[in-house]
Each structure stands twice: as structure tokens, then as C-alpha cells.
Amino acid sequence: MRFLDISRGAGSVTPNFKPSEQASRPTSVHRRLLSYLLAPLLLLLVAGVAVDHHVIVSPIHNAFDHSLSRSALAIVARIHPGAGGKLDVALPSHPPPPLRAMPDEHFFYRVSLPDGTTIAGSPELPVAPDSQSEDGFSYTNINFRAEDFRLASYRTSETGEPLVVTVAETPARRDRAVHRLDVAFLINDTLQMAAVLIIALVGIRIALRPLQRLSRQIAGRPAVALNQLPTEGVPTEVLPLVVSLNSLLGRVRDSVLSQQHFLANAAHQLRTPLTGLKAQLEVLTRETADTPLQERIKLLQGGVDRLAHTANQLLTLARAEPSAHRASHFTAVDLPRLIGEVIDSSLDRALAHGIDLGADSQPVQVTGVYWLLHEVLNNLIDNAIRHTPAGGNITIRCGVEHGRPFLEVDDSGVGIAPEERQKVRERFYRSAGSSADGCGLGLAIVDEVSRVHGAQLSILDGSSGRGARMRIDFPAVA
Amino acid sequence: MRILLVEDDSLVSDAISRGLIGSGYVVDAVGDAESVTSRLADTHYDLAIVDLGLPGEDGLSLVRRLRRSGSSLPLLIVTARDGLDDRINALDLGADDYLVKPFALPELAARCRALIRRATAAAANEIVIGGLRIDLAGRRALNEKGEALELTRREWSILECLAHHSGRVVSKERLTQAITGWSEDISGNAIEVHVSRLRSKLGSSATVRGIRGLGYRLEDA
Known part of the structure; x- marks a missing residue:
């Protein structure tokens, strides 16, 4: 019970928020959710693009390898046994479409025997190691004349004796295709993530509405209002907060009421005897007129007046505290x-x-x-x-x-x-x-x-x- | 003039009794609300001073009981409680005035005087302030020498209004309302003119004090 506790602001119902520099910035549920969502979503985006890339890269390579193998077959088609058992590779000066290189591409071929003897084409072109595949094709990546190449070797005996036809092309086209698809996946995945994020944020905002309503309700109350907050329509997650706020408000109200009761009693107990003393001294002044006692009674009166004034002021001050008001x-x-x-x-x-x-x-x-x-x-x-x-x-x-x-x-x-x-x-x-x-x-x-x-x-x-x-x-x- | 004092604290009760007896009143003091009824039954009182914090039946309930029984005895409440609720309660229940402890005896005596004067004025249709005697029924005022003052209708209305609230400041607006009918309109300056004429006619029997920005107060000379 605090009646003459006159420390400033004690018992004040309105909390005193002092913005201090050291205090951490108020955390926002919004910002926290955003930061918790953003990192996983970004990781997911990277992982998604990587998976997409992985899934698409092998079919694309297969398709391009297939088209490269067609070039080898086209070359085989032009190999004819020439005079003297020599094989003749008749490639025209303007090669047919499967063998034509794009302007920024290079294309090389080599027709060789299994022992490495070159019959036609670029003799320096290496041969892909035999992969024992059923169709006779084996593929590898090489570096040739300071450039990256995709190389396909075709082992065949179609023309009578075993031959190795090797073709090599720069992989620019397939790289471009993969790159384009990667970009498409990235854009697509990013848009999806952004949509998810926006939906999440809107959802959070909507879900937080009851909290905002509650805070508006509390902020809109007069500082001295101690009545209970309504609990209907409050979501179950927020209900415990409202219930404990209500119990706090109830306790504050009880203590305010008991303090007021105490002050009323204290006022009565102080004021009644002071009134008696004051009045008695006034009567005494009248009754002792023209006697030497007068001077001492005057002093007493001054003291009692001061005491009464102070008691009054203290009671007023105690009752002026914000907590004392409904x-x-x-x-x-x-x-x-x-x-x-x-x-x-x-x-x-x-x-x-x-x-x-x-x-x-x-x-x-x-x-x-x-x-x-x-x-x-x-x-x-x-x-x-x-x-x-x-x-x-x-x-x-x-x-x-x-x-x-x-x-x-x-x-x-x-x-x-x-x-x-x-x-x-x-x-x-x-x-x-x-x-x-x-x-x-x-x-x-x-x-x-x-x-x-x-x-x-x-x-x-x-x-x-x-x-x-x-x-x-x-x-x-x- | 006989006053009934209902106060349980003997220090206070004794002092008030002595003080009021010294001012020329007859005072009977009782310590609880229950004994008030028997006192009122066989004695005529002009005023009762009632403390709110009485043992047993409290002062508020006594005020309610007296008013319900039809008593018109002027009631002055003295109390140690200063909340507005208590004051409104007491006045609503029929108390005539309210004094918060601790008070000075002269203040209590002045309130008693005013309450008794108001009650007598209602009964005798006469208000006495200093040397001035105001005959409400005859609508005339007599100075200390017993001569009737020659007042205009408006001067009389102002004096009557001030006399009803003697010792209190009466606002200019209130005086304006007192002297004008519904259709008439009168300026603050006109009030000042009427008051200054009234003041000179009152002479030394009573004075009308002007309070800057507020109004006027009728005082003993």
C-alpha cells in the first residue's frame, strides 16, 4: 500500500516509453517473417534452377549428339571403294547441310583406319575411345586447336573394311540452347518465388489483423481506462495475450480501488482531528483574549494551519496520480x-x-x-x-x-x-x-x-x- | 437561533459548539444519527450541521431520511471526504451546503449565517445584509435609517438578484437575465450603469463590489 509514496510517476498506469539509443529497434513480426522466408526461398530458387538445368542438359546434349552422329553417317555415305582397293571419300566443296558449319562454328572430320591411318579429313583430330555401344558411336569432349569440341567417332564396316569416322563440332549451339533454357527457368522460378512471397506477405498481413485491431483498441483507450478488453472475435493465438492483459488490468484496478479506499480513510483520519485542533485553538483564542497566552496560541495555530495545509496538499497530490482516476x-x-x-x-x-x-x-x-x-x-x-x-x-x-x-x-x-x-x-x-x-x-x-x-x-x-x-x-x- | 450539531468526534464537536455559541447561537450536539429524530421531535432547530462519517447510520443516509420525512430543516454537511461524488451525492440528497474539513470556524459561522438567512428569507420574505433590509414581498429596500430607497424596476431586479446570492459573486450574464424579459436585449455596459446608480443609492448601508471580468457581489458595508 502506497499512500505517501510520492516518488514521481510511481504507480503510473501509462507506461513510460523512453526511446534510448542503446535499446534494440522494435522487432516487427512482418520483418522477421520476411527475413525468415527470404533466405530459404532464395536457396530454393537456386536449387530449383540447378535441378531444372540438370534435368534438361542431358536430353539437349543427346539431341545435339544425335545430330552430330548424322554428320558422321553422311560422311560414311560418301565413302566409296576407289580404284586399287583405296577408299575414296567424295566430299564436295560445298558440303551438304548436316556437314555445314554455322558462321561462328568450326567443323572437322577424319576418316581413319583402326590402326590410326588417316584416309581423309584432318589427320590431327583425335579419335574418341571405343565405348562398345551398339550403334558404334562413342562421344567425348576434347580441346582441339585451342578450342572446345564435341567429338563423335563412328566405328563401322559398312564399306567392307573397318573404318573410324570421327566428326567434331564446336559446342556453341548446344551451349546456347542450354543457356537459354537456364535463363527461362531462372525467370520462371523467380516469378514463382516472388508470387509466393507476395502471397505470404498478404497472408501475414491478413493474419495479423486481429493483433493490429487489439493494439488500436488498447491505444484508443483513455490512459486511465481500466475496464476489460473484449475477448470475442479474438483468435486463439492472441487470446492468451488478451486474457493476461485483462488479468493485469483487473489487478491494477483492484489496487487502485484499494488505494482510493485507503486515501479516503487516511483523509478522514487526518482531517477530523486537525479540524478539532484548529477549531479548539480558535475558540481558545477568543476565550483567552487579552491574556499572555494569546501569543503562544497564535504560534500553535500557525503550526496546526501548516500541518492541515500540508496534509491536504499531500492527499491532493496522492489523489492526483493518474492511477487514482477512472x-x-x-x-x-x-x-x-x-x-x-x-x-x-x-x-x-x-x-x-x-x-x-x-x-x-x-x-x-x-x-x-x-x-x-x-x-x-x-x-x-x-x-x-x-x-x-x-x-x-x-x-x-x-x-x-x-x-x-x-x-x-x-x-x-x-x-x-x-x-x-x-x-x-x-x-x-x-x-x-x-x-x-x-x-x-x-x-x-x-x-x-x-x-x-x-x-x-x-x-x-x-x-x-x-x-x-x-x-x-x-x-x-x- | 438554534443549531443541531451531529458529530461523533468530541474534539471537533466541542470546538464547533463553543465557536458557534460564541457567535450567539444555541447549539445542541449529538454523536450519532439515531438520536437526531428524537431531538427534532421536541425541539425547533434553524439549522443542522451533519458530519458524513458517523458511526452506525452515516450522514448521507441521515440526510436522505430527513428529506424523505418532509423536513425542510437547512442542512450543512461537514466531511473529511473531498471527492466530487460525495459532494454531488450529499447535495442531490437534499443537503443545502457542504464544507470540507479542515475548515476555519469563521468560515463555518459564515455558512451557517448564510443558510439561516436564506431559510428566513424564504419564510419572512426579507433579506438583511448589513444595514440594508430588503422586503421581497413589498419589493422595496430600506437603508440603515429605515428609509425606503427609490429604485427603478431594473435596479430593484439587480438588488434582488444580488441579495439572493449575497456574499457570492453574481455574473453579469445572470444579472442581465434577471432584469430582461425574453424579448429584450441589454448590453454589459447598461448593467454597469444600473449597478453604479444602485451603488450610489445604497449609500453606506451595503456595497456592491465589482469583480473584474466576472460580475458583482453584494457585501455588508
């Missing part, structure tokens, strides 16, 4: 009416100090806790009266500026030095020249209550050039 406490507060009421109750004190207390109010309403705003204005006027000499004036203003409602107390008193303006908001801070009757909680209360209302307290120079102007800027009306 949303239902926030109502529309008419500032001109509030000013009228507070001036009404402070007027006699101002007049007793010889101060002209007045108002300059434009019609404006804010959403707030009425008694807290009452307490704030009371404190500000109280401060102004204490720091304004006789003959001075205090003006309370309210209105709207740049769309934001404001409330200010402007006095012609001693003012607050710029270097003290931050310190005076601290609890129990009392400036060097301040009189003894303040407890140093007035501006702390004003500051705290301003924050509860999402408003800012500014301490400015008085508009008359002297004194101080305490201004509260409320959030813009929606």
Missing part, C-alpha cells in the same frame, strides 16, 4: 464557470491582501476531473496571492489558442527567476525567499494534475512585465 471521473469542465467558482472562494483572501483579483475568460470547455482542476486553480491563485504585494493584481484567463484550450493565472508579484522555473515544480521545493506558510507542494500538484490531463504547465513572465504567469495548455479538442 475514466468516469473525466467530464466536460466549463473553464469560465470553474474560474468563477474558484475566484468566489478566494476573493476574500485576495481582498484582505489588498489585491485586485479578476478574470478574463472566453467560453471554453476541457475534458477533465473537476475537483482536480478546481484544486489546481486554487493552488495557482493561492500562490499568486502569496507572492503579490498589496496594490497588485491577479488575472485569471481562459480561452482557446491555436486550437488548444488554456487556463492561466497572471500576477504582478515578485515572479520566478528563469533558473528556478524547473525547480519550483519539484515536490517540497521552496525558493530561498519564500515565506514560511507554503509547504512547497502547490506547483507539484499543478504539474501532476496537468500531466493527468495531458496538458503542459508553463511558467512565464507576467504579462505586465512583472510577476509570473502560470499557464496550462490543454490538448487540442478533437
Whole structure:
């Protein structure tokens, strides 16, 4: 139970997010899913293209090898036994299509005997080792005249004696075919992957919608709302989160209620005897008029007054904490009416100090806790009266500026030095020249209550050039 | 004037009794709500001061009980609770005024005076402020020498409105409403003129104080 725990912001319901550089960047489920998906998808893409390449390369090579073998057969067809048992290879100067090389290709052939004797063609062309295949063809890759070649040797005895017909072509055409297919596969696979990724992202977005709805719901609540979040329509994955949030909210509400109960009791227990003491001393003053006791009773009275004031301020401060407010406490507060009421109750004190207390109010309403705003204005006027000499004036203003409602107390008193303006908001801070009757909680209360209302307290120079102007800027009306 | 004080704390009860007796009232103090009924049955009181935090039946329930039984006794609530809910509750239930502890005795005495004055005004149709005697039924005001003041219809309306809320600031808007009918329209300046004439006619019997930006307050001279 924390009643006089006045450490700043303690028990605050609104979490204080301080963006610090060291803190890691907030992780996004989106980004994480994307990064977890992207690497495997890329691997899959590479693997897919490799598999496709592998699958296609051997049929293409077979097809081209087949066409190369046709060249060998075409050469065999032109071998005729010549005179003297010599074989004659009659290749015309313009070879038939199977033997014709493309402009950027080279084609070589060699007709040889099994013992290596060249009958026709390029004698340096090597012969593919015999693969014992049924059709008599064997294939190999070679490097010939500083170029890569695909080589096919055909072992045959069609012309009477065994012959080896070897043909070689540059593999540019087959390479081009494989390359084109590879590119086609790459484009195709990439498009598929991209489609999968987009579908996944859209799916994630749709699946995350309940979470976004939940976060909007939480963000849209007033900071002081402690009622439960709805559980219907919440997906099973998110339900545990909502349930534990609700149980947390329930616990916070319980502790807020018990704190309020405690504060109400504490207030009663403190205020009743203080009232008795105060009243008894007042009666005593009257009864001991013109006796030496008067002076001591006056001292006692001063002490009891100070004690009562401090107890009051502490209770107000404790009750001003955000955790002490349910949303239902926030109502529309008419500032001109509030000013009228507070001036009404402070007027006699101002007049007793010889101060002209007045108002300059434009019609404006804010959403707030009425008694807290009452307490704030009371404190500000109280401060102004204490720091304004006789003959001075205090003006309370309210209105709207740049769309934001404001409330200010402007006095012609001693003012607050710029270097003290931050310190005076601290609890129990009392400036060097301040009189003894303040407890140093007035501006702390004003500051705290301003924050509860999402408003800012500014301490400015008085508009008359002297004194101080305490201004509260409320959030813009929606 | 007889006041019934319902307060269980003897320190407070004793001090309030002594203070109010010193101000010229007769005070009967009781410590719980149950004994109020018998007191009211055989004595006439002009005002009851009720503490909300009583043992047994609490103050709010006493206020409710008194109002239900048809009592029009002016009720001043004193309490240590400062929440707006409690205040609204008490006033809704029929309390006439509300004072939060700790208060100063003169403040309590002033509230008592105002409540009794309001009740008497309703009964006797007369309000007395300082040397000024306002006869509400006869629609006339007498100064401290007993002479009737010659007031215009509007000056009378302003005085009547201020007198009903004496000691409190009455806004210019409210005074405007008090002196104009539905169809009439009147400027803030006109109010100032009427008030300044009224002020001079009141002389030394009472004063009308102007509050910058707010309105006027009728005070004892």
C-alpha cells in the first residue's frame, strides 16, 4: 500500500516509453517473417534452377549428339571403294547441310583406319575411345586447336573394311540452347518465388489483423481506462495475450480501488482531528483574549494551519496520480464557470491582501476531473496571492489558442527567476525567499494534475512585465 | 437561533459548539444519527450541521431520511471526504451546503449565517445584509435609517438578484437575465450603469463590489 509514496510517476498506469539509443529497434513480426522466408526461398530458387538445368542438359546434349552422329553417317555415305582397293571419300566443296558449319562454328572430320591411318579429313583430330555401344558411336569432349569440341567417332564396316569416322563440332549451339533454357527457368522460378512471397506477405498481413485491431483498441483507450478488453472475435493465438492483459488490468484496478479506499480513510483520519485542533485553538483564542497566552496560541495555530495545509496538499497530490482516476471521473469542465467558482472562494483572501483579483475568460470547455482542476486553480491563485504585494493584481484567463484550450493565472508579484522555473515544480521545493506558510507542494500538484490531463504547465513572465504567469495548455479538442 | 450539531468526534464537536455559541447561537450536539429524530421531535432547530462519517447510520443516509420525512430543516454537511461524488451525492440528497474539513470556524459561522438567512428569507420574505433590509414581498429596500430607497424596476431586479446570492459573486450574464424579459436585449455596459446608480443609492448601508471580468457581489458595508 502506497499512500505517501510520492516518488514521481510511481504507480503510473501509462507506461513510460523512453526511446534510448542503446535499446534494440522494435522487432516487427512482418520483418522477421520476411527475413525468415527470404533466405530459404532464395536457396530454393537456386536449387530449383540447378535441378531444372540438370534435368534438361542431358536430353539437349543427346539431341545435339544425335545430330552430330548424322554428320558422321553422311560422311560414311560418301565413302566409296576407289580404284586399287583405296577408299575414296567424295566430299564436295560445298558440303551438304548436316556437314555445314554455322558462321561462328568450326567443323572437322577424319576418316581413319583402326590402326590410326588417316584416309581423309584432318589427320590431327583425335579419335574418341571405343565405348562398345551398339550403334558404334562413342562421344567425348576434347580441346582441339585451342578450342572446345564435341567429338563423335563412328566405328563401322559398312564399306567392307573397318573404318573410324570421327566428326567434331564446336559446342556453341548446344551451349546456347542450354543457356537459354537456364535463363527461362531462372525467370520462371523467380516469378514463382516472388508470387509466393507476395502471397505470404498478404497472408501475414491478413493474419495479423486481429493483433493490429487489439493494439488500436488498447491505444484508443483513455490512459486511465481500466475496464476489460473484449475477448470475442479474438483468435486463439492472441487470446492468451488478451486474457493476461485483462488479468493485469483487473489487478491494477483492484489496487487502485484499494488505494482510493485507503486515501479516503487516511483523509478522514487526518482531517477530523486537525479540524478539532484548529477549531479548539480558535475558540481558545477568543476565550483567552487579552491574556499572555494569546501569543503562544497564535504560534500553535500557525503550526496546526501548516500541518492541515500540508496534509491536504499531500492527499491532493496522492489523489492526483493518474492511477487514482477512472475514466468516469473525466467530464466536460466549463473553464469560465470553474474560474468563477474558484475566484468566489478566494476573493476574500485576495481582498484582505489588498489585491485586485479578476478574470478574463472566453467560453471554453476541457475534458477533465473537476475537483482536480478546481484544486489546481486554487493552488495557482493561492500562490499568486502569496507572492503579490498589496496594490497588485491577479488575472485569471481562459480561452482557446491555436486550437488548444488554456487556463492561466497572471500576477504582478515578485515572479520566478528563469533558473528556478524547473525547480519550483519539484515536490517540497521552496525558493530561498519564500515565506514560511507554503509547504512547497502547490506547483507539484499543478504539474501532476496537468500531466493527468495531458496538458503542459508553463511558467512565464507576467504579462505586465512583472510577476509570473502560470499557464496550462490543454490538448487540442478533437 | 438554534443549531443541531451531529458529530461523533468530541474534539471537533466541542470546538464547533463553543465557536458557534460564541457567535450567539444555541447549539445542541449529538454523536450519532439515531438520536437526531428524537431531538427534532421536541425541539425547533434553524439549522443542522451533519458530519458524513458517523458511526452506525452515516450522514448521507441521515440526510436522505430527513428529506424523505418532509423536513425542510437547512442542512450543512461537514466531511473529511473531498471527492466530487460525495459532494454531488450529499447535495442531490437534499443537503443545502457542504464544507470540507479542515475548515476555519469563521468560515463555518459564515455558512451557517448564510443558510439561516436564506431559510428566513424564504419564510419572512426579507433579506438583511448589513444595514440594508430588503422586503421581497413589498419589493422595496430600506437603508440603515429605515428609509425606503427609490429604485427603478431594473435596479430593484439587480438588488434582488444580488441579495439572493449575497456574499457570492453574481455574473453579469445572470444579472442581465434577471432584469430582461425574453424579448429584450441589454448590453454589459447598461448593467454597469444600473449597478453604479444602485451603488450610489445604497449609500453606506451595503456595497456592491465589482469583480473584474466576472460580475458583482453584494457585501455588508
